[in-house]
Amino acid sequence: MEYLVMLPGPTNVPDRVMRAMHAPMINHRSDDFVGLYERCVESTKRVFCTSGDAVCLSASGTGAVEAGVVNVVQKGDKVIIPVNGEFSGRLAQMIEWAGGDVVKVETPPGRSATLDEIREAFDNNPDTRAFYCVWNETSTGTMIKYLDRIKDLTSRNDAMYIVDGVSIVGGEELQMDKWGVDVAMTGSQKALAAPPGISPICVSARAKRHMVANPPRSMYFNLARYFKYYEEARHTPFTPALPLLYAYREALEIILEEGLEARIERHRACSRALYAGLGAIGLSPFAEVDSRSTVVIALNYLDGLEDARFRGTLASRFRVLVAGGFGDLKGSVFRVGCMGEVGRYHVMRTISAISSTLAMMGHATDTQAGLEAAESELRGLG
Numbered sequence: 536m537e538y539l540v541m542l543p544g545p546t547n548v549p550d551r552v553m554r555a556m557h558a559p560m561i562n563h564r565s566d567d568f569v570g571l572y573e574r575c576v577e578s579t580k581r582v583f584c585t586s587g588d589a590v591c592l593s594a595s596g597t598g599a600v601e602a603g604v605v606n607v608v609q610k611g612d613k614v615i616i617p618v619n620g621e622f623s624g625r626l627a628q629m630i631e632w633a634g635g636d637v638v639k640v641e642t643p644p645g646r647s648a649t650l651d652e653i654r655e656a657f658d659n660n661p662d663t664r665a666f667y668c669v670w671n672e673t674s675t676g677t678m679i680k681y682l683d684r685i686k687d688l689t690s691r692n693d694a695m696y697i698v699d700g701v702s703i704v705g706g707e708e709l710q711m712d713k714w715g716v717d718v719a720m721t722g723s724q725k726a727l728a729a730p731p732g733i734s735p736i737c738v739s740a741r742a743k744r745h746m747v748a749n750p751p752r753s754m755y756f757n758l759a760r761y762f763k764y765y766e767e768a769r770h771t772p773f774t775p776a777l778p779l780l781y782a783y784r785e786a787l788e789i790i791l792e793e794g795l796e797a798r799i800e801r802h803r804a805c806s807r808a809l810y811a812g813l814g815a816i817g818l819s820p821f822a823e824v825d826s827r828s829t830v831v832i833a834l835n836y837l838d839g840l841e842d843a844r845f846r847g848t849l850a851s852r853f854r855v856l857v858a859g860g861f862g863d864l865k866g867s868v869f870r871v872g873c874m875g876e877v878g879r880y881h882v883m884r885t886i887s888a889i890s891s892t893l894a895m896m897g898h899a900t901d902t903q904a905g906l907e908a909a910e911s912e913l914r915g916l917g
C-alpha cells in the first residue's frame with residue numbers, strides 16, 4: 536500500500552503528474568523541447584508572480600539556492616541574513632564561500648527574526664549589498680511573515696533581495712515583483728507537488744543584468760548561460776531531466792487550474808487544522824506562535840517517546856510518513872509537511888494515525904477531539 540507522504544518534501548504527487556513522465560524521449564535541441572520548456576518557464580513565472588526571467592534547473596533545491604548565491608554575491612559584498620536553523624545556516628555558509636561578508640541576524644531555532652531586528656541590521660550596516668533569507672526554515676517549522684516589507688530596507692541603497700523559498704513556494708503567497716524580490720527559488724518536490732529534481736529560480740530584470748555582467752566561475756550554475764540559450768533558441772545549455780520536466784509542467788498546470796489564491800487558502804486551512812487537531816491530542820508545536828510555518832508543522836515529542844520507534848510505527852502500521860528533527864533537534868521534535876496535495880483526507884488520516892500510534896506507545900489520546908478540532912478549521916474547504 537502506498538504511503539501518505541506528509542514529509543516536508545518530497546510530498547504526495549498526483550497520478551496525473553506521475554503519468555506525465557511516461558513519455559517518449561525527445562531531442563532537447565528540437566521544437567518538441569521548445570514547447571515543453573517554454574510552458575515550464577511561463578507557468579513558473581505565474582506561480583512566482585513575476586514578469587522577470589525563470590530558469591528551471593535540473594537539480595535539487597540546493598542547486599537553485601547555490602545558483603542564487605554564486606550569481607549574485609561578489610567577493611567582499613556585505614550580506615545580511617537571518618539565521619535560525621539548518622537551511623539558513625547552510626545559506627549563510629554558501630554566501631561566505633562565495634566571498635560574502637556575512638552579517639547574521641541570529642535567533643533561537645523556534646523563532647524567526649523580527650522585522651525590527653532586520654531593520655536594526657540594515658541601520659548598522661548601511662553598506663549592505665544584499666539581503667538573503669530562508670522564507671520557511673524547514674528544519675524548525677518557522678517562517679518569515681514580512682517578505683512584503685523588506686523592500687523598504689533593500690531600496691535604501693539598491694541592495695539585492697533574495698528569497699530561498701524551497702519548501703514553501705506554491706503553498707503560500709509570493710508576489711515577487713510587487714514585493715521587490717530580485718531572486719527566488721524552490722524545489723519541485725515540495726509545495727508544487729512534483730517529483731524531486733527540477734528547481735526553478737526566478738530573477739528580476741536588474742538581477743539578470745548583474746548576473747550577465749558578473750558571471751560566476753561555475754559552469755553548471757552560470758545563469759547568464761541559461762538566459763542566453765533561452766533567448767537564442769528556447770533551449771537549456773545542458774541536458775535537462777526530460778521526464779521530470781514533463782512532470783513539472785503537469786504539476787504547474789494543476790496549480791494554475793486550481794488557482795493560486797484557492798491553493799494558498801487550502802494550505803492555510805489544512806495547516807490550521809493540523810495545528811488544532813494535533814494540539815487537541817496533546818502535542819505542542821515547537822515554534823513560537825508568531826513564527827509558526829503554515830507548511831511545516833514541527834512538534835515536540837512527548838516525554839519518553841522515542842523518535843525512530845514512533846515514526847517507524849506510524850510508517851509501518853499506518854503508512855503515514857513524517858520527518859524527524861534536524862541536528863540538535865534530532866529526537867526531540869518531528870515534522871509534518873502540509874504541502875501540495877493536502878486536503879481533508881490527508882489531515883484527518885494524519886491526525887488519527889498519529890493519535891493511534893501515540894496510544895499504541897502508551898500515551899492515551901483523544902482522537903475524536905483531534906478530528907473535531909481539525910474539522911472546525913476545514914469547513915470552508917467543501
Ligand SMILES: Cc1ncc(COP(=O)(O)O)c(C=O)c1O
Nearest residue numbers: 595596597622671673701702722
Ligand atoms: C528551505 C530549504 N532550502 C533548501 C533546501 C534544500 O533542498 P534539496 O534537499 O532539494 O536540495 C531545503 C530542503 O528541504 C529547504 O527546506
